[in-house]
Amino acid sequence: xxxxxxxxxxxxxxxxxxxxxxxxxxxxxxxxxxxxxxxxxxxxxxxxxxxxxxxxxxxxxxxxxxxxxxxxxxxxxxxxxxxxxxxxxxxxxxxxxxxxxxxxxxxxxxxxxxxxxxxxxxxxxxxxxxxxxxxxxxxxxxxxxxxxxxxxxxxxxxxxxxxxxxxxxxxxxxxxxxxxxxxxxxxxxxxxxxxxxxxxxxxxxxxxxxxxxxxxxxxxxxxxxxxxxxxxxxxxxxxxxxxxxxxxxxxxxxxxxxxxxxxxxxxxxxxxxxxxxxxxxxxxxxxxxxxxxxxxxxxxxxxxxxxxxxxxxxxxxxxxxxxxxxxxxxxxxxxxxxxxxxxxxxxxxxxxxxxxxxxxxxxxxxxxxxxxxx
Amino acid sequence: xxxxxxxxxxxxxxxxxxxxxxxxxxxxxxxxxxxxxxxxxxxxxxxxxxxxxxxxxxxxxxxxxxxxxxxxxxxxxxxxxxxxxxxxxxxxxxxxxxxxxxxxxxxxxxxxxxxxxxxxxxxxxxxxxxxxxxxxxxxxxxxxxxxxxxxxxxxxxxxxxxxxxxxxxxxxxxxxxxxxxxxxxxxxxxxxxxxxxxxxxxxxxxxxxxxxxxxxxxxxxxxxxxxxxxxxxxxxxxxxxxxxxxxxxxxxxxxxxxxxxxxxxxxxxxxxx
Numbered sequence: 001x002x003x004x005x006x007x008x009x010x011x012x013x014x015x016x017x018x019x020x021x022x023x024x025x026x027x028x029x030x031x032x033x034x035x036x037x038x039x040x041x042x043x044x045x046x047x048x049x050x051x052x053x054x055x056x057x058x059x060x061x062x063x064x065x066x067x068x069x070x071x072x073x074x075x076x077x078x079x080x081x082x083x084x085x086x087x088x089x090x091x092x093x094x095x096x097x098x099x100x101x102x103x104x105x106x107x108x109x110x111x112x113x114x115x116x117x118x119x120x121x122x123x124x125x126x127x128x129x130x131x132x133x134x135x136x137x138x139x140x141x142x143x144x145x146x147x148x149x150x151x152x153x154x155x156x157x158x159x160x161x162x163x164x165x166x167x168x169x170x171x172x173x174x175x176x177x178x179x180x181x182x183x184x185x186x187x188x189x190x191x192x193x194x195x196x197x198x199x200x201x202x203x204x205x206x207x208x209x210x211x212x213x214x215x216x217x218x219x220x221x222x223x224x225x226x227x228x229x230x231x232x233x234x235x236x237x238x239x240x241x242x243x244x245x246x247x248x249x250x251x252x253x254x255x256x257x258x259x260x261x262x263x264x265x266x267x268x269x270x271x272x273x274x275x276x277x278x279x280x281x282x283x284x285x286x287x288x289x290x291x292x293x294x295x296x297x298x299x300x301x302x303x304x305x306x307x308x309x310x311x312x313x314x315x316x317x318x319x320x321x322x323x324x325x326x327x328x329x330x331x332x333x334x335x336x337x338x339x340x341x342x343x344x345x346x347x348x349x350x351x352x353x354x355x356x357x358x359x360x361x362x363x364x365x366x367x368x369x370x371x372x373x374x
Numbered sequence: 375x376x377x378x379x380x381x382x383x384x385x386x387x388x389x390x391x392x393x394x395x396x397x398x399x400x401x402x403x404x405x406x407x408x409x410x411x412x413x414x415x416x417x418x419x420x421x422x423x424x425x426x427x428x429x430x431x432x433x434x435x436x437x438x439x440x441x442x443x444x445x446x447x448x449x450x451x452x453x454x455x456x457x458x459x460x461x462x463x464x465x466x467x468x469x470x471x472x473x474x475x476x477x478x479x480x481x482x483x484x485x486x487x488x489x490x491x492x493x494x495x496x497x498x499x500x501x502x503x504x505x506x507x508x509x510x511x512x513x514x515x516x517x518x519x520x521x522x523x524x525x526x527x528x529x530x531x532x533x534x535x536x537x538x539x540x541x542x543x544x545x546x547x548x549x550x551x552x553x554x555x556x557x558x559x560x561x562x563x564x565x566x567x568x569x570x571x572x573x574x575x576x577x578x579x580x581x582x583x584x585x586x587x588x589x590x591x592x593x594x595x596x597x598x599x600x601x602x603x604x605x606x607x608x609x610x611x612x613x614x615x616x617x618x619x620x621x622x623x624x625x626x627x628x629x630x631x632x633x634x635x636x637x638x639x640x641x642x643x644x645x646x647x
Binding site for chain 1: 538
C-alpha cells in the first residue's frame with residue numbers, strides 16, 4: 001500500500017474552456033480511507049480519473065507512493081495499466097464474456113503469475129467476499145449486489161498500491177448499500193489498504209472516511225476528518241452539505257451597543273459572548289446563524305438554553321427519534337428530537353444551547369469560536 | 375374484403391418482380407444443363423430433355439486456375455481488410471485519440487470513392503511495386519480499398535461496448551491489445567461474422583480490380599468467365615455453368631451464415647453486455 005499526493009492539479013475540457021478541476025491539492029496517508037465528496041459536477045470523478053491516469057491534467061503532479069505518476073512540469077505520465085492501481089466503477093464493469101473466476105483471474109494473468117498462485121488468490125478473495133458459489137457464473141447471471149462484490153473482488157485480488165472507487169455503491173438498494181459499506185470498511189481496515197472513494201452521499205462519506213475532501217465547482221471547500229467537517233464547517237456550503245437533515249439557517253441582524261454585540265433573529269436574541277465568538281471578527285449588517293436539527297431539543301438541557309416558540313407543520317417519526325418540521329414566524333425549521341413526541345397542540349417550545357450555534361458572515365465564511373470568551 | 379384485395383395485389387406484384395429477378399438465374403441453370411446442340415435449338419428457359427453436367431466439367435477445366443486465384447484473392451483481401459478494419463474500428467470506437475474525428479471523416483470519404491476514380495493511379499502504384507499480374511497485388515488493392523468500409527462497420531459495432539470496460543481494463547493492468555483479444559472480440563462475434571461475409575461477397579464478386587491489375591497468371595474467375603464471352607462466343611452452356619459455379623460459394627455462405635448477417639445488420643451485435 002502507498003500514500004497518494006495530489007499536488008496543484010488542474011484539469012480542463014474543451015481545450016481549456018471548461019475547467020473541471022481547479023488547483024486541487026490533498027494527501028492521502030498510507031492505509032487511510034479518503035472520500036472525495038461533493039454534489040454532481042464538482043469534479044470528484046475527474047480527480048479520481050486523473051489519479052488513475054485515465055485523464056491527463058493540464059497542470060499539476062500526482063505521486064503514488066514515492067513514484068511520480070503524473071507531472072506536467074517534469075513531463076511524466078505513467079500509463080494507467082502501469083500504475084498498479086485497482087479501480088471499481090459504479091457500473092461494475094465486469095467482463096461480460098468471462099466467468100466470475102476469469103474476471104477475478106484476468107488481471108493476474110496479465111501480470112504473469114503462475115496458475116497455482118492465481119487459483120489460490122482467487123479463492124482467498126472469493127471467500128473473503130462470500131462469492132465462492134458464484135465462480136462459474138457469468139456476470140449476466142448475477143444480481144446487482146453480487147456483481148458489486150465481484151467487482152470489489154477483482155480489485156482486491158491484485159494487491160494494488162491504491163484502490164480507487166467511483167461511487168461503487170450507487171447502483172445498490174438501500175439495505176445492500178449499508179451492508180456492503182460495512183464490509184468495505186472492514187476489509188479496508190483488515191488489509192490496511194489505501195482507498196480513495198468518490199461519492200455524493202454525505203452519509204456514506206461520514207461513515208467510511210478517515211478524511212473527507214469536500215469539493216464544489218472543481219475546488220476544495222474543506223478537507224479533514226468527518227467529525228471536523230461536521231463540527232467546524234469552514235463555510236455555509238460545507239455546513240449545509242454535511243449532516244442530515246441539513247443545518248437550519250437563520251438570518252440575524254447585528255445590534256451593537258455598549259454592552260457588546262447582540263444578534264437578533266425572529267426566534268430569539270443572543271449575544272456574541274453567549275455564542276462564544278469574538279465580535280472583532282464580525283463584518284456587515286447581518287450574520288447567518290446555523291443550527292443543526294439534532295442540536296434542537298424539546299426540553300431545556302441547561303438554564304442557559306435559548307427557548308423559542310414554533311408552529312408544528314409535520315412530524316416524521318423514525319422510531320428512536322423523529323424529525324419535526326416547524327415554523328418560527330414564517331421561517332421553516334427542522335428539529336431532530338429523541339423519541340416520538342406527542343403534541344396536544346401545534347404550538348410548541350424548542351430549545352437550543354447557544355454554544356452549539358454556528359455563526360456565518362453574510363459572505364458565507366464561518367466565524368470561529370473563540371474559546372477565551374467562554 | 376378491401377384488405378384482402380389489397381393483399382392480393384401486393385402479392386401479385388411481388389410475384390411478378392420475383393419472376394423478373396429470378397428468370398435469368400433460371401435461364402442460366404437450364405442452359406448450363408443442356409448440350410451444345412440443345413442450346414441452339416431450344417428456348418433458353420425450357421428444361422433440358424437430357425440434363426448433362428458436361429458443361430460444368432468443361433467450365434471447371436477452363437476456370438480452374440482462375441478459381442484458385444479467386445480463392446486466394448478473396449481469402450487474402452477479406453482477412454487483410456477485416457483484420458485491419460477491426461483494429462481501426464476498435465481504436466476509433468473506444469479510445470479518444472487525437473485526430474480520430476478527422477480520420478473518421480477521411481475513412482468515410484474513402485467509402486464514397488468510386489473504383490473508377492482511383493483505377494489509373496492504383497494501376498501505376500501496383501506496377502511500380504512490381505506487383506502487376508500477381509495475386510499479392512490484387513490482395514493488396516482489395517485490402518486497402520476494403521479498410522474504410524470495414525473500419526466504419528466495426529466502429530459502429532464496437533461503439534456498443536461500454537466505455538467503462540475499457541477504463542476498467544486499463545486500470546486492471548490489461549493493455550488495449552489483450553483487452554481486445556480476450557473481451558472485445560469474443561463478445562462481438564456477430565459483428566466479425568457480418569463484416570467477414572460482407573467483405574467475402576464483395577471481393578469474390580469483384581471484377582474491375584481483377585481486370586486491371588490481374589494478367590493471365592493472376593486473373594480471378596470473374597475476369598476469366600468474362601473472357602469466355604469473347605473467345606468462345608457460342609458455348610452458352612459452358613458460360614452459364616461457369617456463372618453458377620462462381621455463384622455457389624456466396625450462395626453457400628448466405629445459406630449457412632445468413633441468420634448471423636441479418637442479426638448483425640440489425641445491430642445489437644454485442645452479446646451478453
